[in-house]
Amino acid sequence: MIDHMAAAAAGGSxxxxxxxxxxxxxxxxxxxxxxxxxxTLYSLGMRLLSIGSPGEGADGHTTAHGRPVIASxxxxxxxxxxxxxxxxxxxxxxxxxxxx
Amino acid sequence: xxxxLVVALVVVVALVFDFTNGFHDTANAMATSVATGALKPRVAxxxxxxxxxxxxxxSTQVAKTVSSGILNEDSKGIPHITVVMIFAGLVGAVLWNxxxxxxxxxxxxxHALFGGLIGAAIIGSGFDAVNLAGVLSKIVVPALLSPFxxxxxxxxxxxxxxxxxxxxxxxxxARGFRHAQTVSASLVSLAHxxxxxxxxxxxxxxxxxxxxxxxxxxxxxxWVILACGLAIATGTYxxxxxxxxxxxxxxxxxxxxxxxxxxxxxxxxxLISSTLGFPLSTTQVTSGSVVGAGLGKKLASIxxxxxxxxxxxxxxxxxxxxxxxxxxxxxxxxSTLGLIVVVVLGAAAAAGFLxxxxxxxxxxxxxxxxxxxxxxxxxxxxxxMSAR
Numbered sequence: 001m002i003d004h005m006a007a008a009a010a011g012g013s014x015x016x017x018x019x020x021x022x023x024x025x026x027x028x029x030x031x032x033x034x035x036x037x038x039x040t041l042y043s044l045g046m047r048l049l050s051i052g053s054p055g056e057g058a059d060g061h062t063t064a065h066g067r068p069v070i071a072s073x074x075x076x077x078x079x080x081x082x083x084x085x086x087x088x089x090x091x092x093x094x095x096x097x098x099x100x
Numbered sequence: 101x102x103x104x105l106v107v108a109l110v111v112v113v114a115l116v117f118d119f120t121n122g123f124h125d126t127a128n129a130m131a132t133s134v135a136t137g138a139l140k141p142r143v144a145x146x147x148x149x150x151x152x153x154x155x156x157x158x159s160t161q162v163a164k165t166v167s168s169g170i171l172n173e174d175s176k177g178i179p180h181i182t183v184v185m186i187f188a189g190l191v192g193a194v195l196w197n198x199x200x201x202x203x204x205x206x207x208x209x210x211h212a213l214f215g216g217l218i219g220a221a222i223i224g225s226g227f228d229a230v231n232l233a234g235v236l237s238k239i240v241v242p243a244l245l246s247p248f249x250x251x252x253x254x255x256x257x258x259x260x261x262x263x264x265x266x267x268x269x270x271x272x273x274a275r276g277f278r279h280a281q282t283v284s285a286s287l288v289s290l291a292h293x294x295x296x297x298x299x300x301x302x303x304x305x306x307x308x309x310x311x312x313x314x315x316x317x318x319x320x321x322x323w324v325i326l327a328c329g330l331a332i333a334t335g336t337y338x339x340x341x342x343x344x345x346x347x348x349x350x351x352x353x354x355x356x357x358x359x360x361x362x363x364x365x366x367x368x369x370x371l372i373s374s375t376l377g378f379p380l381s382t383t384q385v386t387s388g389s390v391v392g393a394g395l396g397k398k399l400a401s402i403x404x405x406x407x408x409x410x411x412x413x414x415x416x417x418x419x420x421x422x423x424x425x426x427x428x429x430x431x432x433x434x435s436t437l438g439l440i441v442v443v444v445l446g447a448a449a450a451a452g453f454l455x456x457x458x459x460x461x462x463x464x465x466x467x468x469x470x471x472x473x474x475x476x477x478x479x480x481x482x483x484x485m486s487a488r
Contacts, residue, residue, distance in 0.1 A: 019236065023376045027245075027378070032253050035365040039257040039258075040261075040264065042261075047265055090371070093158070093375045095161070096158075
């Protein structure tokens with residue numbers, strides 16, 4: 001529904017206005033890719049790290065015994081890549097780093 | 101009246117506006133974290149204040165849009181506006197901000213600011229003073245679309261987060277999402293500094309250019325950046341508990357996973373927009389992403405009545421602030437006496453709103469309570485709105 005409303009707003013005022021649609025499209029795409037990537041990576045990390053944990057208890061204090069090594073490595077890797085993606089994003093938006 | 105005095109007055113009022121902006125918008129960044137218990141209120145506002153200050157220094161693209169994008173300029177690059185009119189516009193913006201704050205509505209400080217300025221410029225110099233194409237392209241269209249962009253992305257992100265973690269039921273996910281949410285809320289604060297602190301910088305820079313203290317088409321100078329960053333950080337630290345409650349609890353009962361998704365989407369939207377020089381309303385973007393996060397889990401838990409009230413405040417803000425700014429410009433431009441009358445009336449109205457707000461204070465102690473809101477009749481209607 002939200003997509004339709006956004007599309008209607010965009011279509012309704014397009015054409016005769018001097019609007020920089022490319023920049024707005026860029027905002028859409030970058031937001032979508034960045035937010036979905038970060039959230040997905042972090043969620044995947046948590047899912048992998050939960051493998052082998054006893055019970056369905058959602059709140060912390062679970063021990064990691066019984067978790068396969070591959071799940072641990074993958075889980076921490078996902079979280080690390082997610083954090084790096086955030087840092088890279090911040091690096092990209094600071095003009096000071098791109099003056100040269 | 102001496103130009104320097106009026107410029108000094110504008111700088112003071114602009115910094116007051118910046119302070120109310122921080123006051124208003126703490127909610128955006130930290131509301132969901134406080135509501136889910138991920139952060140204690142006092143810690144939340146401290147982190148938010150520091151990151152707002154840092155963000156103010158990161159990127160000044162938005163300040164340039166404000167100082168040279170919304171008003172038409174003459175052949176020397178000087179905008180068609182006087183310092184007195186800028187002052188009148190600021191009065192309109194501050195009064196509107198305080199009024200919506202008292203009502204607990206997360207209306208847009210940005211639109212209040214631009215509305216006030218545009219109203220003052222139209223009354224003072226006629227419709228030709230406003231760069232309509234610039235206003236539409238750089239302010240109105242991004243402002244209309246950004247909440248939907250952030251909302252749609254938050255919806256998708258929330259859906260994925262719940263799918264991947266089996267509705268956040270896998271072991272450790274509650275704690276994990278709480279940590280993630282703290283980080284994402286901090287990112288929103290940083291983004292807030294790159295966008296909202298810039299608007300006041302833009303206005304002060306515009307004033308300095310118009311008064312001839314600074315050459316046209318240049319960016320903000322260091323003392324302006326520093327003063328604005330400090331003003332917004334102080335405002336943020338002082339806290340906007342009243343609005344925090346609307347965003348965090350009243351729109352939808354939000355969980356850590358949703359807060360994380362919503363804040364990540366909002367921070368991404370604002371940061372990329374700041375880089376491109378779009379002065380977004382961070383309020384609208386955050387509210388949009390919270391609604392999206394609510395939809396991403398379950399449609400029924402959104403309190404549409406509250407969303408409606410917020411939406412009305414969005415629509416009304418720019419024109420309403422324009423009217424107040426226009427009236428103030430009409431009074432302040434007439435004579436020195438008129439200017440003084442506007443100063444006194446503005447200060448009196450601001451004090452009035454503060455006194456009204458003190459009758460039912462929302463502090464860090466009752467920020468998460470659902471009841472005792474600004475309107476009891478609205479509470480009575482709420483169970484019907486939240487179709488659960």
